[in-house]
Amino acid sequence: MARRKGREISGWLVIDKPAGLTSTAVVNKVRWALQAKKAGHAGTLDPAATGILAVALGEATKTVPYITDALKCYRFTVRLGAATNTDDAEGEVIETSALRPDRAAVEAALGAFRGDIMQVPPQFSAVKIDGERAYVRARDGEEMELAARPLFVDSLDLIDMPDADTLVLEMVCGKGGYVRAIARDLGRALGCLGHVVSLRRTWSGPFDLEDAVSLETVEAEAQSPALDARLLPVETALADLPELRATDQGAARLSHGNPGQVLGSIEFGEEAWASYQGRPVAVGRYMGGELHPDRVFNLG
Template sequence: MARKRRGRDINGILLLDKPPGVTSNGALQVVKRLFAAAKAGHTGSLDPLATGMLPICFGEATKFSQYLLDADKSYRVTARLGVTTDTGDADGEVRDTRPVTADAATVERTLMTFLGDIEQIPSMYSAIKHQGQPLYKLARQGIEVERQPRQVTIHRLEVLGQDGDDLHFEVDCTKGTYVRSLVEDLGEALGCGAHVTLLRRLSAGPYPTDGMLTLDELGSLKEEGGFEALDARLLPVETAVADWPQVKLGRDAAFYLCQGQPVMAADRPRDGMVTLYNAESGAFLGVGEVQEDGMIAPRRLVAQTA
């Protein structure tokens, strides 16, 4: 007999404003307990030092968390020039200090050289695995392994100001971008070194800064209105892929799609991933991929209620 899952079966996405000093999984567990949710997961780790956008997926939304992991992100960053640490951020031990000789204009000009496609060597304090072990666990044992460079894209860089040796800027980037590595590379390009002292994720995929809730705010909502107040702050599952092309399916096509079969739709793009809806009910069915023959193959479908 299948083991019954404990907790409430709820579906949707919460935009959590992660506090500093807690891991992403730690924040997830607090949220899961607040909602008494049967199933929940987060969509991309933030370092304990980092704050900001951490979408939490409940129930059926967990099927689409990978697409948020793959989405572009934006961050607000403070980089301390002249000091390097072993972790690349303020949680690490100081490794080196050097004078900052570049003026503000040179710092900004150097930062802008990182726009576009760049290669990064992941930090030893990243969560990338080597032979099944996260690199940060090896680093804490004093073990360093060779890492292959990865190509990422920096879409936007904007300097917000410079306060002494602290540089404040925003960055829009593709998945897999290590802001710590970006700051460390900037420091080396300037000849003084640098590390991250503040990192705040502003957006992830289709989700802007507006709408985030802190753990304290969630606690207050539950005290005042219980689960009903909490559930009212969940976004629909389909918002995870809201920026994808939409295809509406007739009754028969929707039926066969939900049986796992590719279907034809007249109003569809020529290729790529699409969101799928029932034209009659307006219900979100899931996501599919347009194949070479024009058929739409299901990729992730939500459970349909009677």
């Protein structure tokens, strides 16, 4: 098997994704612009959605789970009065309603969508059914019984109701959430139906729009030191974990995947990351003076 060519470059590049592109297409553009050997993203955005898409390069790909698991914030607009087969404006209208709720009814309904809830993914989603993506079957006209999945919703607030047909909402939630499903289920709970007409992710874990660059900037600065300088450190993704300092001997052991001595004191068994000379060495569990690594970084 041929080895993938490219630079051994590590870090995070946060993109303000435009509408119309898949998350994979954005990652491929970033990989090309940085001539990176390895790249991935932390949390898919639908093609029609915009906002924060954090692209991990090189050793940063080892920290992707910490962003995937982190809370994320979405600002989205719901159109009332119609359900679509995709739960957004890209799909076909399958049902309509003349009923419209007032603001008080909307506020009252939102409470059922906060906290730990169960959510059925949209028919047009990347959920796998017998090894095949649900959206592939949905495109063929198949209607599936998708299992409900747990989702933690930290907050869901009505930001604006500019007219009787439109809601502007903001949601902070954990991993695995479908904003389209929230719009669908809220519309049904209100008795008026609904679907998403616009969606923007405004922050994801430690990354927000202040960190983001446009794809136009990526293209303009492609394969230049200016774009390299925009990379955020690998450890940015570890902001929610405590940092411990590895000793000389500890760093050497950790770099080979062995338990290593660290300085600092946190709760026994707590997850943490170890640094050495200002760079991350490993992530693992603190076991009384030592870090037992789960992931090891090779940053030279």
